[in-house]
Amino acid sequence: MIEKLNTTVQFTMNLFTTGAFKETSRKVEIEICSRLPGEEGQVIVEYGLGHGNITREILSRIAPSSRLYAFEVNEEFCEHVANDINDDRLIIINDSAENLFRHIDASVNGFVSSIPLTFFSKELRERILKNSYQSLKPEGYFSQVLYSRVHQKMLKETFDRCSVKKNYNLPMEYVFHCQKVSAS
């Protein structure tokens, strides 16, 4: 309970970068991870660690030899998660999602993103999505949670397939599962 309260306070204090007052709901933590591959040796990327709630769910689903590269701009959040989650598969990167290629040169098998795309400039949003598409392996998913459908068109235009799941919550949460079908 105190942990949740701290998260809410810190999210609110950093509202401009978090884009939210609170963590995503438990239902969304489960839904957003539903397309992750469970096979050995997978490379998974998370954008927007926060306090690591989705991170924990990702780690509970991926195989022992898989790796999770987690990008987070807020240094305090990175430290919090580094102290809180003790798992050799997790590599925390205190940098923006737009710098994906600075840190990862392998193809990515799946993305899970809760960064506030709506708060970004159109150029930044496009760059992050296009880089993610480019590094994604065919058949892989880029799953993103947002509080509206405003960017659905951009997601559909960037990826080959895109479906959406609604979670009736306050605020309403939308999980977009975007897939790369062809190699490029």
Ligand SMILES: C[S@@+](CC[C@H](N)C(=O)[O-])C[C@H]1O[C@@H](n2cnc3c(N)ncnc32)[C@H](O)[C@@H]1O
């Ligand atoms: C809405 S919070 C989500 C946190 C948590 N994963 C959850 O689902 O509750 C968004 C997180 O993205 C981080 N963030 C914002 N812009 C980012 C960027 N460009 N690259 C990486 N992380 C970013 C924020 O600091 C914040 O921790």
